[in-house]
Amino acid sequence: MKILVAVKPTFDIGQLKFEKDGTPLLDACPVSLGEADRCALEEAMRIKERLGATVAAATVGSSEAHYKAIRDSYAMGADEGYLVKADDPWKLDALSVASAIARVAAATGPYDLVLTGSGAGDTHASVIGPMIAGILGIPLIAGVDRLEVRGPGVVAGTCKLEDGSYTYEARTPAVVTVTSEANAPRIPNLRAILRSKGMQIREMSAEELGVDLRRLEPLSVRKYEIKRKRIIYKAEDQKGAAEASAELLAALRSEGVLS
């Protein structure tokens, strides 16, 4: 089996600080392989250990953090690593990233599975996986917390969505996105870390892949402050209280606070 895992270094948003004017201090924010991407790598490793597979990791971006993301993938047990060079990778638009990954898959495949985390902690939330499936024209199972290989060429994934649990069975090749609840990713030991240092990372350019990398420049990025709505529900008596509660409940529901 051949598995490609698309990985991305993400900002540790728990440690993100802001200037007084609301500008995020990104340079000072630690960056590491996202939790969901690590779960995707872990699923790949489990399949490799149980059934035998070659696992490749791929990322789009030329920052130091992107190279480290591939080295960290090696430390978890990946066999091959591909890095699509791109300056200023944080501004790349999702479709460009997905196209680049799809081209890497076409150039270095064929792959039975393309895995990725179901949502980067910072941006591009949850669309890269579906876009890769759309470009490659293959089935998509999005948001799995359980993945199994049911037989040659057949995989099944269970997803907990808003209204219940969905188990999808698809023929490979397929794209599967993995949630951060799927497993506890292995922590590489020192030997694996030292070994990963010496492994080659295959760099690829957008030109050689035939992909156009486009960037989206924001007009502004600033701290998000939730504005207090300051709506008061008043009641003078029991009847009024019942009415006010009903109104409040309806408002909370329409805000998505209650489901």
Place this chain on the structure above:
Amino acid sequence: MRVLAYADNRSWAAQLASAADALGGDAAVFVPGRELADDAAKLYSEVFFSGLGPFEPVSYSAAFSEAARSFKPDLALLPCTNKGRSIAGLYSSAAGIRSATDVISLSARAGDSSITVRRLVYGGRAEAEFLMSAPAAICVVQGSYPERGPRGGPGQVHEVPAPDPASSVDFKPKRREGAQPEEAEVVVVAGRGIRSKEDLELVKGLARALGGAWSVTRPLAADQAGPTPGWGSPGWS
């Protein structure tokens, strides 16, 4: 701006209707079933539907794309949910158009076909403002737009043939345990005095015995999310 919305329930249909209003122009909606189509027709002048089975992203987005081929929207508006994002990703890659998720507001710029989009980034800690040109696919955060009420006569309903699902689906609906606090007559609430998981089980048991719901006060809700002594985790508060 011509807007085609995707909605799989009445609330989303109503929210995206007011989002479309904010942009001005014609709006239509795609829904995955006949029943919802009749409801949606009270909100939109044009409704597309397909007789689809339980949610499967590839077939749902193919049906949505079919509706888009017919309606030719400048913008697709979808819910920012797991399902919505899957459809947005598949649709935008098929159509070769840009997408934006976690969008909290949209406004059309007078005179050209671009829109100003505000979206949440960095896990919701920051907001980014972008200029996007149509066509594009946008996933809107729940509650960013109010639910608009019915308007005008019933809209035109068109059926779109249902594509085959790309994967087989086994769906188990969510089963709600016990009564919901907002509906129950009795609510047993645990406060700061509850120090351990075992004691919390007593609260749940009492709620069950009374046929009511159980809940916790805010400090306990915060504690459940993080480590505190007595909850089997270390640390101190």
Place this chain on the structure above:
Amino acid sequence: MDFLLSEDERRFQESVSEFAKRHIEPRWIEIDEKGRIPLELIKSMGDQGLFAIPVPDKYGGMGGTVLMAALAIEEIAYHDPAVAVAVYALLNNGWPLALSLFGSEAAKQEILPKVASGDAFFGIGSTEPQGGSDVAGTRTVARRSGNKWVVNGEKTYISGVREIQELPAGGGFFLVSKAESAEYGHRNMVDFALLPKWNGKMRDGWKPTVYDDIGRHGLSTGGFKLEDFEVEDDLRIGDVGKGFYLLMEGFNIARVLVAAATIGSARWALDRGAEWLRSRRLFQGRPLASFEGISFRFSELYAELEAAKYFVYRAAWMIDKTYLENPPRFKPKDLNVPVSLAKMKGPETATRIYEEVLKWLGAYGYTKESAVYRGWLGTFSYTIGAEGTQNIMRYIIARDVIGSEYVSHTG
């Protein structure tokens, strides 16, 4: 001079921090309260490669450095402020390295892989009832008898006495004794890898007792009598007559790891202190941090902790350049002062930090619920002076810096 850790050192540090957060942090209080480190935790630490870090690959070690071991111990201690798990780990890093440097090939092949995997314990057996600091006064005697040695004596305040009995393979100690006669002096000593339990079997002649410590309960402290305990000659560590000197080299390695444990625990305490100073409000809503009597004291302690930390890293770096590089940059005696500085500063800084943080917490700090006292008692054992007393550290620095002809009071 590059003060930053290398990328591998940082990645390793992060991996240990993540392991400790997942597996040790949720249990450190229970470990201290119940007085036991669960055997599956020890095994999973072995699986993760947290023992025998600086021991070469060919003996089952991780092929890392003492600096990496110090980073690992510091991270473990941050998530186990009572330091039982951190000390268990440091003993099983420092003394296996000493065995790897000075022991026989047969002993290394036999013992080190099992220590690295977490199946066996290897610590230090030096202190005796009549004294710990005065190693030349050791009374345990080993007498040669054909292909083995027969050892008689008594050791006290030894870590791991209970754990050896419970671990599947067992384990033992880097044991220091006199050769043939108990005459006072430095030149008639010999070291052994003494294994009271090995491959699941108890050996005859080892009579242990376990003590009841006031803190760091998770790791046992005890003593044992040796009554005609037999040790094969290939478990002898180094030449006869070299025992004192090799032991001192081993202590230099272990002491820097002890200092690493105390600063990890102290960092936890200072972080909790900072959180408290931000959130505790008094005198009409002022955070405690806004009172300079408090925040200035915080700054002083922060400075001491940083200084102690760099003493540790520098000493560990020098140990690596002495034993793990060829040709060595330093001689073993060059390590005495840097290591003693680290071992002097680390525990004492931890004790000062804990005292101050407890004062900030006030009555809440005096309750068991706050848990901060566990770190205070745990690290205090090193201020009292385990693995080398604080006064011996002062003695070593004075002797080497002022000059031994003026300072020395040993013959």
